Amino acid sequence: EIVLTQSPGTLSLSPGERATLSCRASQSVNTNYLAWYQQKPGQAPRLLIYGASSRATGIPDRFSGSGSGTDFTLTISRLEPEDFAVYYCQQYGSSPRTFGQGTKVEIK
């Protein structure tokens, strides 16, 4: 199965700053079949990005995804207070579908 490694484990930033989160796959992800989710404490994950770069319905344009092959990035252009959360990547190009271990974006 494909192992997804997210870095850094924790990102300490201030509101208004730019966040760059990395997701690296142990082998190439077929046709950029990669999604990103946001999870806040006590809540279910929420879909942000699919197809590596397509925003889900209702997701603000400060969230963007990029990358291909084995290296993918989620960028939050300007952090809003509600963006501090844990972010997970998930690949669906190979079975079984797998998730990264998460990156926590915390307030500095």
Next chain:
Amino acid sequence: QVQLQESGPGLVKPSQTLSLTCTVSGGSISSGGYYWSWIRQHPGKGLEWIGYIYYSGSTYYNPSLKSRVTISVDTSKNQFSLKLSSVTAADTAVYYCARDQWGNWFDPWGQGTLVTVSS
């Protein structure tokens, strides 16, 4: 919009079978167009996809859990269910149900339910 809600016992004894149900509202499972999945999250850790079912009853499971998992559907109640047999403490987790975009991404998710395996 579609909403999902998990229900079931929060405490299961070791070696017994974990049973959970997901009730779907705001949309019909039998309309097709989606799979319906179970996903779990061990305390403080990442996410693990368990398996999915289609309204017809066809299923696909994660090979790592396949020998112990059964997912079923009741279209008359607009529900699908998870059974995980021979549980151990390693099966303690928050269990989520989610709408599955044809084996791709998951959206939306239920709020999740914590199941603890302990005697």
